[in-house]
Amino acid sequence: MKFHLKVWRQKDANAPGTLENYEADNIPDDASFLEMLDIVNANLTGKNIEPIQFDSDCREGICGSCSLTINGVPHGPGRGTTCQVYMRKFKDGDTITIEPFRAEAFPVQRDLVVDRCAFDRVIQAGGYISERCGSAPDANSVPISKVIADEAMDAAACIGCGACAAACPNGSAMLFVSAKVTHLGLLPQGKPENGRRVIGMVRQMDEEGFGNCSNYYACEAVCPASVPAAFIGRMNREFTAASVKEIIGMNV
C-alpha cells in the first residue's frame, strides 16, 4: 500500500511546528500504524533526514503511551489505541494527517511527542489508597456485590492515554479523573479517602489547565477502554458533597 502523509514536525517545545509531506511506500496492509511510521523513519534515516519522533511502548493497547491524532481523531479510526490501528483501515493512496494529541495541558515536546505529566500530577494529588492494606486478603473475605465490582472494573480499565482530553473541545480531563475517582471510591479499601481524593484530584486537574466537561461526549467516543462519561456525573456529585463538608468544617 502507498500513503501520502502530512506529519506535524516541531523541533522542540518552543519552536513553531508545521505539517510536512512524506510518502509511505510499500506498506504491508497488515502493518500497524506505528509499524508504518517505523518504515517511513527507516527510509528517512537512510537519507540522513531526522526521523519522526513519536511515543510508544507496549504496542498492545495496554500502556497508553502512543498518542497520535490521525485525521483529526485521537488514536484514529476504530475503538483502540494508535498502536492497534492497522493500515488496512485506510484506502490505498489515502492522504493521512498525523498530529500529536492536542490539549493545552499536554504541551508538544517534539514532533508527535507530548508531555502528559499533568496526568501524573493529578494522580499524585489523590489517585491512590494511602492506608496500608497488608497482603492480598482471601477474595471471599471482602464481600463486594457483582454490580459494584463490575462498575469498579469498568473504571479501572482507563489506561491514562489522554485521548479523552485531546478529543474534548475544552481539553477536559474529567473522564480520566472520574475513572480514577470511581474505581478507587467504589471499593471498600478506597472509600474512607473518597472526599480527600476527589477534592485533591479535581483541584489539581483545574490547576493543570484542563477545561470543564463540554458535554460533547467526545471523550467517551474515543476512549480505547470504553470508559463511560456517566462517571463524570458521579465525580461531580462526590466533589460537591466533599466541598460542602469542607466548607462547614467537617472532615472530608
Ligand code: FES
Ligand atoms: S504503545 Fe502501549 S498502548 Fe499503544
